[in-house]
Structures are given as C-alpha cells and as structure tokens.
Amino acid sequence: MNTSIEVNGLTKYYGQLLAVDRVSFEVETGEIFGFLGPNGAGKTTTLRMLTNLTRPSEGSALILGMDTVRDSLRIKSVVGIVPEASNVFNELTTVSNLTFTGALYGMRRGQRAGRAAELTGLFDLEAHRNRKAAELSLGLKRRLTIAMSLMHRPSVVFLDEPTSGLDVESSRLIRDIVRDLHRNGVTVFITTHNMEEANQLCHRIAVIDHGNLIAVDTPERLKQAATEAQAVEVAFDRNLDPGEEEALSRLPCVSELRALGDKYRLIASDPPCVLEAIYPFMNERGLKPVSLNTFGPSLEDVFVKLTGKGKEQPANE
Amino acid sequence: MNDTAAEAGRLAVWVGLRKAWAVSSKDMRIYYFQPAVLIFGLVFPVAIFFAFMIGRDVDAVSLFPGLIALTLFFSTTTVAPFSVPWEKMNRTFERLLFAPLSMSEAVLGKVISAFLFGLVVSIFPLLIGIIFFGSSIEDWAALVLGLFLGSLCMATMGMLVSTVRADTPPKVMMVLNVVRLPLMFMSGIFIAIPTLPYYGRVIAWFSPVSYCTDLFYRGLGFRDYFGLLTSVLMLIAFTAAMFFASVLRMRAWNR
Ligand SMILES: Nc1ncnc2c1ncn2[C@@H]1O[C@H](COP(=O)(O)OP(=O)(O)OP(=O)(O)O)[C@@H](O)[C@H]1O
Numbered sequence A: 001m002n003t004s005i006e007v008n009g010l011t012k013y014y015g016q017l018l019a020v021d022r023v024s025f026e027v028e029t030g031e032i033f034g035f036l037g038p039n040g041a042g043k044t045t046t047l048r049m050l051t052n053l054t055r056p057s058e059g060s061a062l063i064l065g066m067d068t069v070r071d072s073l074r075i076k077s078v079v080g081i082v083p084e085a086s087n088v089f090n091e092l093t094t095v096s097n098l099t100f101t102g103a104l105y106g107m108r109r110g111q112r113a114g115r116a117a118e119l120t121g122l123f124d125l126e127a128h129r130n131r132k133a134a135e136l137s138l139g140l141k142r143r144l145t146i147a148m149s150l151m152h153r154p155s156v157v158f159l160d161e162p163t164s165g166l167d168v169e170s171s172r173l174i175r176d177i178v179r180d181l182h183r184n185g186v187t188v189f190i191t192t193h194n195m196e197e198a199n200q201l202c203h204r205i206a207v208i209d210h211g212n213l214i215a216v217d218t219p220e221r222l223k224q225a226a227t228e229a230q231a232v233e234v235a236f237d238r239n240l241d242p243g244e245e246e247a248l249s250r251l252p253c254v255s256e257l258r259a260l261g262d263k264y265r266l267i268a269s270d271p272p273c274v275l276e277a278i279y280p281f282m283n284e285r286g287l288k289p290v291s292l293n294t295f296g297p298s299l300e301d302v303f304v305k306l307t308g309k310g311k312e313q314p315a316n317e
Numbered sequence B: 001m002n003d004t005a006a007e008a009g010r011l012a013v014w015v016g017l018r019k020a021w022a023v024s025s026k027d028m029r030i031y032y033f034q035p036a037v038l039i040f041g042l043v044f045p046v047a048i049f050f051a052f053m054i055g056r057d058v059d060a061v062s063l064f065p066g067l068i069a070l071t072l073f074f075s076t077t078t079v080a081p082f083s084v085p086w087e088k089m090n091r092t093f094e095r096l097l098f099a100p101l102s103m104s105e106a107v108l109g110k111v112i113s114a115f116l117f118g119l120v121v122s123i124f125p126l127l128i129g130i131i132f133f134g135s136s137i138e139d140w141a142a143l144v145l146g147l148f149l150g151s152l153c154m155a156t157m158g159m160l161v162s163t164v165r166a167d168t169p170p171k172v173m174m175v176l177n178v179v180r181l182p183l184m185f186m187s188g189i190f191i192a193i194p195t196l197p198y199y200g201r202v203i204a205w206f207s208p209v210s211y212c213t214d215l216f217y218r219g220l221g222f223r224d225y226f227g228l229l230t231s232v233l234m235l236i237a238f239t240a241a242m243f244f245a246s247v248l249r250m251r252a253w254n255r
C-alpha cells in the first residue's frame, strides 16, 4: 500500500463557523507530511477529525485503508496521537505514564516495561523517570507526551505542533526523533505554524488557511512558486540621501526597495542581475558595502504569497 | 469455524476487560487518596449517620445495616464524580480515547475502581458491627449480594452523575450531593423499609439504594421488605440502565 492517509472532502462546521472546508489530500506511506497554517487555520480540527476525536461534518478519510469513523478502534491500535496540549497524567510518574499507556493498548507487563525503558532513553528522560509528571517542565512534558504516543510502535503518527513553546535543544531532539520514525518506515503527519520546521523536516507540505487547503507540494517546489520574492540585502558605510535611495530603487531588475534599519532590501527575481548593477552604483558614489547578502525565496515568502497575508507569523524559536 | 469466532469473541472480551482494568488500577492509585474523596466518601457518611442516631432510643445492632448501606452509598458514588470531571478538565480522559478503548470499556474502568473502593470501605462498618456490637450474619447470600451488586449499582450511579454538564469537580460534587441527600432518606437507611409509613415504602421503590439496604437488613437477620430476588433483580436492572445511560452520555460529550 502506498497511501497511508487518504482524505476526501473533509469538512467541519462549529455551528455557523466553517473551520475546515472540503479538504482533500493524500499522505504516502513513510513520508513526513507537514500541515502548515496560521493560528485558527484548521490544523488541529483536521488532525482531530483524522483521529476520530471530532466527527467530520462532511467528507471522509481513510487511514491504512480503514474508515476513520467506522473502523476507529482498529485504526487507533496502529496510530499514535500527540495532542496540542501535553495531557499527561500529572499524578503519575514518567514511567507509569508510559506503562499505563501501554496497558491501554493491551501490551503485556514485560513488554510495557521494556518499551518504557527504551523510550525514556530515546527521549532523554532517564533522570526524570520516577518524578511525578506534575513536576516536569513544559519541554519534558512535551517529550513525555510524544513518548507516550509511541509506546505501541504505531505505523502512523499524528503530531499537533510538537515543538511549539520548546527551546532549541528540545525541538531538535524531537525533530531527530521524527526523522528516526521516518527511517523506520513510520508515516508522520505533523502540524506546525513554524515554516522553518516544516522546511527542514517535511517531505511534503500542505498549506492551509481559513480552513482551505491552498497548496500541497515539496518545500523546494513551493519555494519556486515564489521566485519573485528573492532579495539582495546591502548595508553601506554611510547613510544614503533621498536621491541616492531613489537611484538604488531604479537599478535594473529591482522590483522593490525596502529600508530595514541600517540595511536596504532589494526585492528581485534575479539577484545576480542586481549584483552586477550594484557595484557600478557604489563606485560612482564612493560607497563601500559593509555587508552584502542574497536571499533565496523563504517558505515564509511562499506562505505570505499564498495566503495573501502580511508577516503576522513570527517564526518562533 | 464457529469455534474460532467464539474464541475470538472471548479474546476480545478478555482484552477489553484488561484495558478497563488498566483504567481502574490507575484510578485507584490516583484518586482513592485524594482528600476530597476521603472526606466525601468516608468521613461524611459516618458523621451523618451519627448525627442522626444521637439521642434515638434504639438498639445499636439494628443500626448497622443502614450504616453499612450509607457508607457503601457515599464511598462508591464519590469516586467517579471526582475523577471524571477532573480528567475531562485536564484532557486526560481524551487520552484514554487515543487508545483503542471503546467508551464502554472506559466507563467500565471508572465503575470498577469505584466499586472496589466501596467494597473495601464498607467492610469496616460490617466488621465493627460484628466485633463490637454483636451483629451476626444470618443470610450470607443476601449480605454478599448486597455488597457486590449494591457497590456496582452505586458506582454506576456515581458514573452517571459525573456525566452532568459541569466542568469542574466541585460543581459535579454539588450535583452529586443534590442527588444523594434525598436518596439517603428514600432508601430505608435510618428507618428500615418495613417500618416506614405507606408513602415511604412506595417511594423506596424508586431508589436503587433501597434494595441494597434491604439486602443488608436481611443479611444481618432483620426483617426485609422486597425479598432477595426482587432486590437482586432491581439492582441489576438499575445498574444496567445507568451504565448504558453513562456510556451514551459520555459518547455525546465526546461528539
Ligand atoms: N471546539 C470548538 N468549538 C468552536 N469552534 C472551534 C472549536 N475548535 C476550533 N474552533 C474554531 O475552528 C477554527 C480552526 O481551529 P483550529 O484549532 O483547528 O486551528 P489551528 O490551525 O489548529 O490553530 P492554532 O495554530 O492556533 O492551533 C478556529 O476558528 C477556531 O476558533
């Protein structure tokens, strides 16, 4: 089987509010599939429908060929779920959280203990194995939540913003684990509003906004869609006067000039062409570059282009 | 072919029970020793009982069936109304549903932990009655059935109460007490059902607790009202109905 998740016109209304609007896509077996969108886009709602925690208003989805609503129990035994909030049992220790989760999947006692030890190692939780979950920091709880979702060795894992609010080290650990899952043939569905994360981690990305699926493609191909959003950034050894700024904005190939602090950003679809023109410009005026950088299109540019939004999504981290 | 199907069915039931048991044993670890559970489930019934008994001129032995019933009633009904809203609030109830656990299995898990709590707790007044006040067990079947079916029935009642649309444990506890207090007076706890006035005996039919109390009276050698068979059947019927209703309400909650 090549397709692990098959989504057909999935729709969710909350009363009048259309949270997810006829979303269709497919996730291939073994791929890391990113679900990228701003706050309130419908990422969590989609994930909850796929895991049968919320009933779809319309449409349907198949996971490993099984219907998410009708075969929900069979699906749950092969699927791992990491919810948006880390809902561990605060009163239980790290290890008990893991072994209890194993018991819910019908694992035997010995199996549970072995798997729990393995996961505490993998998630770097050994030092905390006998602490009550209530005492764990946000990042540790997040790791425990993800570890719990892997107790029964699922073949499809759903993660809802697994790294949001975590420090760089914890995020990296989690990303490494997600890559490991991929190496072991596990299909990963991951929601995020962090473009860099999607860029680094995912084989394909679906962009969702206001409940609508806007694009599904590889990160590189999505970026190609925004070639006109490339740029050259330059800082000079002195301030420019308005006439010079005007001249800079009229250099060949420059479509837009933005002043950013002590730098200028020249938006262009062909950065080398700008570079050719910028040296004569500097020589004529006796300017020296303090720094000069070129930028390819970022996923953020793609995102802004696709959703027609300003930069309201600070890429946190 | 039929044999293997039956085998698979038995296996599924067994696996389901094991999962429910996992939920119960986790609940026992977490909730039995919560102060709220201990106060409402243990201290409360004993205090109420003695408050009603002070100054009444009756033979102490004849009070024990009612005391055991009251203890059983309060302890079993306290557990789920504490744990269920708590787990809904912390979204850990949802975690049970991440796993291949049906709603009936989850509800059964909750019921079993309350059932065992009540069973263990109500052994104490029984032992005190026997050791210090000369209670004697005259009908073992009635007593044991009363303990088991009564505890199961009231654990299920607690579960049903905990499905009310209230978001925090204190609010659910309040609802619980609104339900419990009238039942306490309807069920022959302070005055045995046969000696109640006519309308009291009629009302007693509507409270599941009555049948449990009545079985205790019978078990400890006092006159009962419903008879063994009626009490047993009514307890089973109430348990089944309330269990079913709980599962439906939890499903509705989960949408
Ligand atoms: N239980 C609910 N009841 C009513 N409306 C809801 C509910 N859950 C979500 N919504 C609405 O549905 C829309 C999509 O929400 P959703 O949580 O799926 O977004 P999201 O993409 O996960 O956002 P975020 O990045 O903030 O997590 C939002 O407008 C939200 O307000």
Ligand SMILES: [Mg+2]
Pocket: A043, A044, A045, A084, A160
């Ligand atoms: Mg979300």
